[in-house]
Amino acid sequence: MNCTRLYRSLIALALIFTGLGAGYAQQIDSMVNVYGEKYPQEKIYVHFDKPAYNTGETIWFKSYLFAGIMPSPISRNFYAEILDQSGKVLQQKVLPIYEGSSAGHFDLPANLPPTIVFRAYTSWMLNFDTTFLFSKTIRILNKTVPVAPPGATAAKQPAGSKQGGAAAGSIPAAVSLRFFPEGGDxxxxxxxxxxxxxxxxxxxxxxxxxxxxxxxxxxxxxxxxxxxxxxxxxxxxxxxxxxxxxxxxxxxxxxxxxLPVAKATGVVLQCAPTGNRQAFIIKRSQESPENLKTLYLLGYFNSQVVYKARLNLAQNFMVSGSIPLEGIPTGIMQMTLFDANWNPLAERISFVNKEDYFFTTKVVPVAKSTERRAKNTLVIDVPDTLKTNLSIAITDAGLTKADPDADNIVSHLLLSGDLRGYIHNPYYYFTGNDDTVRAHLDLVMLTNGWRRFKWDELAAGKLPVIKFPRENYLALNATLTGVLPSQVPKNTQINVFLQAKDSSRQLFFLAIDSTGKFKQDGLVFFDTVSVFYQFNNSKHLANKAIVNFTNGTLKAPAIIKPDTAWRVPMPLDTSLLNRGKYFASEAERLKPELEKKVKVLETVTVKARQKTKQQQMDERYTSGLFSGGDATTFDLTDDVSAMGAMNIFSYLQGRVAGLQINTGGGGSQLQWRGATPSLFLNEMPVDVSAIENIPVTDIAYVKAFRPPFFGAMGGGAGGAIAIYTKKGGDVSSSTTNVGGLDKSRLTGYALPKEFYSPDYSRESAQNELPDIRTTIYWAPYLLTDKNNHKITLNFYNNDVSKRLRIILEGMNEDGQLTRVEKIID
Missing domain, CATH: 2.60.40 (Immunoglobulin-like)
Incomplete structure (x- = not known):
C-alpha cells in the first residue's frame, strides 16, 4: 500500500491555546474534522470517448467518483443528464456505481442545439455546494455555433473598457480584468x-x-x-x-x-512554498484594534485540520512561520486566518505537489496499421499489485486534437474539481514540478476561490442539513393510498414479486415501518420490471388500498437553473471542425446506401401467394384508416431488441426517418416535420403519458404513419403513431400476471449498451456496410490485479482514418491515477 495516500492529520501547535481562544479553537477545528469524517465531499470526473460529436452519434462515458483522495464508498447511484444551455433536461440516466465508477452512453438525436451540457452528480452531492457538480459543455460539430454565450450582447461590456471597431453584425470580444489581493483584502x-x-x-x-x-x-x-x-x-x-x-x-x-479600495486597518496573509514546508507571513496595521493583536491560523487538507497556531502580534506588526507538509499528499491545502474572536479575516489556498498521485501504465502497440480496416493489437500492462480500474478510448485523431479547454482525470480530481471558475489548460500544471510551473500554479491558487466552509455556522456548531440521504442502489418503495394510516394494521406485510423481461423473478416480503411505508433497498435491476403484489392476510386493504411503487431514485426536474460553468466552448481548431463536418457529411451521403444494404440483409424469401408477417400483423390488429397506408411498421412479438427498451418511445428513437424523439426528464417529446405526431392506442387517441408507461413487452405492433395522416384531428400534419397491445395468441407466459396478483411497473437502471467493434477477420454480411466510425474502440472497464496485470486488445480501423488517438485513464484502489495518450500513424 502507498502509505502517503493514507495520511494522518498533522497538528503543529505554534503556541499553546489558552483562555477563551482555546474554546473557540476546539469548536472550529473539531467541526472541520466532523465535516471531513461525517460529511465527506464527493467529486466526479468523466472520461468521454471524444470531446465533440455529431448528431446521430453516441456519447460513451466512464465516471470516476472520489471522496477526498480515495475512491468514494458513499454513493451507489450515478445520475447523468444531457441539458441544453437554458437548463432543460433533454435526457437523463441513472446508473449503478461499482468500485467508485460507473459507465453508460447517450444516443444523440438530430434535433440538438449547437452546444449541450453533460451534467453528473450523486444525490449525496446535492446536500452541499452544487457549484462542484460535474458539468462539461459539449460541442455538436454539425450544428451552427453562436458567436457568443447565451444572453451576451454587444452592450454587455466590462466597465471602463474601450473596444475597437468590430465587424458589422459581430459581437465585440469583450476583455475584462479582475484583481485578487492575496488573502482577500x-x-x-x-x-x-x-x-x-x-x-x-x-x-x-x-x-x-x-x-x-x-x-x-x-x-x-x-x-x-x-x-x-x-x-x-x-x-x-x-x-x-x-x-x-x-x-x-x-x-x-x-x-x-x-482597484479594490484598501481597508483602513486589517491583516494581510502571504504564503510561499519552501521545499517540504509551507511558509507564511502575517502582517497587521500599526494602529489595530485589540481583536487583531491575537490571531489564529488554521490549516486544513481534505476537511481535516493539519495545522493550528495562536499568533501573538501585541508587540510586533509581523509574524512568520511554516506548516510542515510531511504526510500530506498531493492536493489543495487551505489556510484561514481568524481574529481573537475567531472571525475569519483572510484565506489562502496553496497546492501541495508530492508527485505521489500517479501509477505507471504501459500501452504498447504490438501490431499497428491505419490502412483501411486493418487489425491493431494493444497490450496494456500495469506492473503493480494493486487493483486498478481503467477505461480506454481509441478515436480518429483529427476529432480528438489536443484541446486546452479539456480536463483529464489527473487535473480534474486534483485541481479543477476543487475550485470554482474556469481553469485554462489545467493539465499543464502536472507536466512538471520546476520553479516555473510551480509559480504558474500559484497564480491559479491566487485567482480561484475555495469556500467550502461557512465559518459562522461552524463556530455555532451547526451541521449541514442532509436533504438527500445516502442511496443504497435501487429501492422497492411502496406507499398506500385510499386508506387512512389508522386503518393499516400493525405488522402489515406486502408480498412482492419482481419479474424482469427475461422472466427472472425475485420475491420480497415488505413490512410496514413507523411512517406507514414499505421499503426494500440494495436492489439492482435494469430497464423495467413488472411488480406483482398482494397483502398478507388483509382483505380490507386488498379491496380498498392502492399501492404506488417507486424505485427510490431522484427525479430530474424539467428545468434546471443554468450554471456559470456551462460556458460556451473555446473556438475549435479549424482542422478539427472540418474533420467533424467531414464525418457528418459522409454519414449523410452514405445513409441511402446503408439503408439499402440493411434492407437487403433483412430480406426474407417467401413462397408465392404467402402473406408476409407484416401483412399478417396488419390484418390481425388494424382496421379502417389504420389498415395499410404509408407507414413504417414494427412487429415486436419476435423482436428481441424490444426487450431492452425503456418504453416504446426509446425503442422508436432513430428507427423512423424524420421522427424526432426526446426522452428527457420532462417526459417524452415527439416531432415530425415541425409538428407533433398524433398518438393512438389500439386506434383510440391518447397522449404521451398514457403510452410511455406501457411495458414494451405488452406491445405487439406499431405503425408510424408519415405526415400527413388524415385519420387524425386537424389533418395529422405531424403524422401518427399507432400502438397495439398484444392479443391472446401473442401474449407469452412471461408477461402474464402471477397467480392473478395485482400488477404494477417499475423502472430500473438505464439499460447498458455494448460498444460495437467489428471483426473483419470473419466473413459477415454486416461487414459489407460502409464503416465511418469516429470512435474505433471503447472499453469502459479494464480491470487488473496482482494475478492479472496484462490485457490484450484487438480492434480494426474504419474505412477512412489515417491517424488514431489512444487515451487510457483510470485509478487504483489506493486512489492513485493514471493517464496515457498515444498516436498511431
Whole structure:
C-alpha cells in the first residue's frame, strides 16, 4: 500500500491555546474534522470517448467518483443528464456505481442545439455546494455555433473598457480584468501581493500589461501577464488614495479598471512554498484594534485540520512561520486566518505537489496499421499489485486534437474539481514540478476561490442539513393510498414479486415501518420490471388500498437553473471542425446506401401467394384508416431488441426517418416535420403519458404513419403513431400476471449498451456496410490485479482514418491515477 495516500492529520501547535481562544479553537477545528469524517465531499470526473460529436452519434462515458483522495464508498447511484444551455433536461440516466465508477452512453438525436451540457452528480452531492457538480459543455460539430454565450450582447461590456471597431453584425470580444489581493483584502500601509486575471467574453485568457496609478496619475506599480492571462504585482496602498489600472491587451486596445479600495486597518496573509514546508507571513496595521493583536491560523487538507497556531502580534506588526507538509499528499491545502474572536479575516489556498498521485501504465502497440480496416493489437500492462480500474478510448485523431479547454482525470480530481471558475489548460500544471510551473500554479491558487466552509455556522456548531440521504442502489418503495394510516394494521406485510423481461423473478416480503411505508433497498435491476403484489392476510386493504411503487431514485426536474460553468466552448481548431463536418457529411451521403444494404440483409424469401408477417400483423390488429397506408411498421412479438427498451418511445428513437424523439426528464417529446405526431392506442387517441408507461413487452405492433395522416384531428400534419397491445395468441407466459396478483411497473437502471467493434477477420454480411466510425474502440472497464496485470486488445480501423488517438485513464484502489495518450500513424 502507498502509505502517503493514507495520511494522518498533522497538528503543529505554534503556541499553546489558552483562555477563551482555546474554546473557540476546539469548536472550529473539531467541526472541520466532523465535516471531513461525517460529511465527506464527493467529486466526479468523466472520461468521454471524444470531446465533440455529431448528431446521430453516441456519447460513451466512464465516471470516476472520489471522496477526498480515495475512491468514494458513499454513493451507489450515478445520475447523468444531457441539458441544453437554458437548463432543460433533454435526457437523463441513472446508473449503478461499482468500485467508485460507473459507465453508460447517450444516443444523440438530430434535433440538438449547437452546444449541450453533460451534467453528473450523486444525490449525496446535492446536500452541499452544487457549484462542484460535474458539468462539461459539449460541442455538436454539425450544428451552427453562436458567436457568443447565451444572453451576451454587444452592450454587455466590462466597465471602463474601450473596444475597437468590430465587424458589422459581430459581437465585440469583450476583455475584462479582475484583481485578487492575496488573502482577500488590501490594507492601507501594508505591502500586499495582488494577482490579476484577464479574460475575454468566453472566459479564455488574454495577455496584457499595464500600470497601477493613483488618482493624480502617479505610477505606483507595473504588471504584465506571465501565464494564461494571469500575473501579479506588489503595492503598498497609501491612506486616502484610490488606485486604478491603465492597461493594454494583446490587441493593443487600452482599458481602465479600478482597484479594490484598501481597508483602513486589517491583516494581510502571504504564503510561499519552501521545499517540504509551507511558509507564511502575517502582517497587521500599526494602529489595530485589540481583536487583531491575537490571531489564529488554521490549516486544513481534505476537511481535516493539519495545522493550528495562536499568533501573538501585541508587540510586533509581523509574524512568520511554516506548516510542515510531511504526510500530506498531493492536493489543495487551505489556510484561514481568524481574529481573537475567531472571525475569519483572510484565506489562502496553496497546492501541495508530492508527485505521489500517479501509477505507471504501459500501452504498447504490438501490431499497428491505419490502412483501411486493418487489425491493431494493444497490450496494456500495469506492473503493480494493486487493483486498478481503467477505461480506454481509441478515436480518429483529427476529432480528438489536443484541446486546452479539456480536463483529464489527473487535473480534474486534483485541481479543477476543487475550485470554482474556469481553469485554462489545467493539465499543464502536472507536466512538471520546476520553479516555473510551480509559480504558474500559484497564480491559479491566487485567482480561484475555495469556500467550502461557512465559518459562522461552524463556530455555532451547526451541521449541514442532509436533504438527500445516502442511496443504497435501487429501492422497492411502496406507499398506500385510499386508506387512512389508522386503518393499516400493525405488522402489515406486502408480498412482492419482481419479474424482469427475461422472466427472472425475485420475491420480497415488505413490512410496514413507523411512517406507514414499505421499503426494500440494495436492489439492482435494469430497464423495467413488472411488480406483482398482494397483502398478507388483509382483505380490507386488498379491496380498498392502492399501492404506488417507486424505485427510490431522484427525479430530474424539467428545468434546471443554468450554471456559470456551462460556458460556451473555446473556438475549435479549424482542422478539427472540418474533420467533424467531414464525418457528418459522409454519414449523410452514405445513409441511402446503408439503408439499402440493411434492407437487403433483412430480406426474407417467401413462397408465392404467402402473406408476409407484416401483412399478417396488419390484418390481425388494424382496421379502417389504420389498415395499410404509408407507414413504417414494427412487429415486436419476435423482436428481441424490444426487450431492452425503456418504453416504446426509446425503442422508436432513430428507427423512423424524420421522427424526432426526446426522452428527457420532462417526459417524452415527439416531432415530425415541425409538428407533433398524433398518438393512438389500439386506434383510440391518447397522449404521451398514457403510452410511455406501457411495458414494451405488452406491445405487439406499431405503425408510424408519415405526415400527413388524415385519420387524425386537424389533418395529422405531424403524422401518427399507432400502438397495439398484444392479443391472446401473442401474449407469452412471461408477461402474464402471477397467480392473478395485482400488477404494477417499475423502472430500473438505464439499460447498458455494448460498444460495437467489428471483426473483419470473419466473413459477415454486416461487414459489407460502409464503416465511418469516429470512435474505433471503447472499453469502459479494464480491470487488473496482482494475478492479472496484462490485457490484450484487438480492434480494426474504419474505412477512412489515417491517424488514431489512444487515451487510457483510470485509478487504483489506493486512489492513485493514471493517464496515457498515444498516436498511431
Amino acid at each position: 488590501l490594507v492601507t500601509g501594508i505591502e500586499s501581493v495582488v494577482a490579476v486575471k484577464i479574460t475575454d467574453l468566453y472566459g479564455l485568457p488574454v495577455n496584457a500589461e499595464g500600470v497601477i496609478k493613483d488618482a493624480s496619475g502617479a505610477a505606483a506599480a507595473v504588471f504584465t501577464t506571465t501565464h494564461d492571462g494571469m500575473g501579479r504585482f506588489t503595492i503598498e496602498p497609501k491612506a486616502g488614495k484610490t488606485y486604478y489600472a491603465e492597461w493594454t491587451d494583446e490587441k493593443k486596445q487600452t482599458h481602465k479598471t479600478p
